[in-house]
Amino acid sequence: MEMNTTEKLYLPVDGIFDMFNSLTGQSRITHPGLQSTALAPVPQHPKVSNISKTGMGIIKTVKGSWRQQEKRASRSSSSGNRQVSTERLPKRSVDLLELGLAKPRNCHRIVVLGAPKVGKTNILQRFLGKEYSENYEPTTEDFHRKLFHIGGAAYQVDVLDAAGERNFPAKRRLSILTGDTFLLVFSLDDRESFDEVTELLDEIKAAKAKLLKLKHPAKVPVVICGNKVDLETPRAVKLSDVTDILGEDVAFFETSAKDGTGLEGAFRALASLGGLPDETSPSRHQLISILTYQSLCIGQRGRRGSRTRGVGAPCAAMDPLARRPSFTSDLRLVLRSSTKHNKPERCHIQ
Template sequence: MSTSEKLHFPVESLNTLTRHPHPSPDRQKHAKVSDLSKTGMGLLETVKGRWKQQDKVAPSTVKPQNCHRIVVLGAPGVGKTNMVRRFLGEEFQEEYEATTEDFHRKLFHVGGEMYQVDLLDAARERNFPAKRRLSILTGDIFLLVFSLDDKESFSEVRELLSEIRHAKSKLVKSKRKVRLPVVVCGNKSDLDSQRVISRSDITAALTRDVAFFETSAKRGTSLEAVFRELATIGGLPDETGPSQHRLVSMLTYQSLCRHGATPCATVDPLARRPSFGSDLRLVLGSSTKSKPERCQIQ
């Protein structure tokens, strides 16, 4: 039996539906197409209903204090994207490609609480100081990456540190010195023979309030320690580390949030970078309130 024969209704059924005892071939064909169209529309409505159900999930139920934005900064080609991929639970990508997707959202369910971590790779804003400054002002935690075989990339990280320190000092009005929410990574430690920046040069350039790690996004060297430090700075549970939770689909995540106790996480496929307008309103609002009343990342 052919595929088309399986899809068509018997002629007798069509006769009853159309009230023509001896329908013409053209009328039979029209009836078959009409019924198939109704079936297709029914399937489409079912799929749309599932999408709407998924959209109702619950990033909006995350408490404001459990929402954090990690801003990733550094020169091109130093390994920022692969470090983000590792955090999202993805594999290392050997071939270098310029960043095209710069915003990701990962949702966690740990100990009965929900957490939202947004990762913004601000590589596209490298040559736009105003946009980069806005991303810095709206960031809660910063991951700065340079390559151990590239002195210029390290110089860029030092400049970024000064920029972050200056920007945050304008928002946090405190007489005591506040620790910078920054983790610095000297990446590509696997290329030891090509290294041009010594450990002593790094420690001399960085202040004690900045956490530093030598990493290899390719081999996974020290990445777990980096993610643990990011969690500590942001007040997140250790289970947000990629090896400490189960990565599941969005629908499974919804179910586990209601019934499961095991730490789990999902990557939100519908997340989009907030507009610069909403970021600007956030900055202007935070300057007049000590604590925001809503989630900082919408």
């Protein structure tokens, strides 16, 4: 990854280097130019500045961890675990925001976290409209994009299954910072998986509070699933344990990815917390091809001059070429989220 030294990035001083430090686990970065609250733009210079070198180091650190997981995903793909037909597919991933087909408030990211073997992937497959699978394969990282057309409006829901980030704290923290809502999953027959969910919830609250400069842990939109309710084995986690530790106001559902128990309620809660229509729940819309969806959106855009909104049954399509955005893109997403709630001092980095 190369950084364009002519591109100007405006980063909030109070907190951005703390975020870099938390991403890498390194000691606090200091710079003489940041010791004053009245910051002047850094002048043009033929050499890369110390701050730019720091940014390059951060990017290389996180990108290195990403490459390790990409290699694993590539090996899985080559072995036939994930095959996508290239017949009649778009030439590139569909981004409704970039194409001007969806409003920013209609673009949403859900981050899925939890211990291994608790059923995260199968719950996610249910949300995407796919079938339950008995075969377990460890997930390194999966990124999915589901495009909805509901009531004449387009919605884009990105889902990041960050299961493989347990051993990559920097990457996990970035995933948390980019998430709008969170789906945390544990198994009702595994107490350790529940303990991990409680730790993840605390981490999410702390990360969001730091990003938004809050004095107390942030209240975040989280749905928690106690999965494998269909098993006849003794429970390791009771409902009273959940309410005592996580509180009575948490959106908690006992679910079964196998038979679908509780999933409809969990998906509707995700929609409600994220400000999305109820029709984003799998049972409330039909799946169509990506090409049909594109034609529908383009046709709708052609009627913008009319006051009558498009009608029709709620529908959705999967983007078969969706890939997780780059580290730089995700970092910019985080910074935009921060500036929505604050008016930070700005540091001119080249």
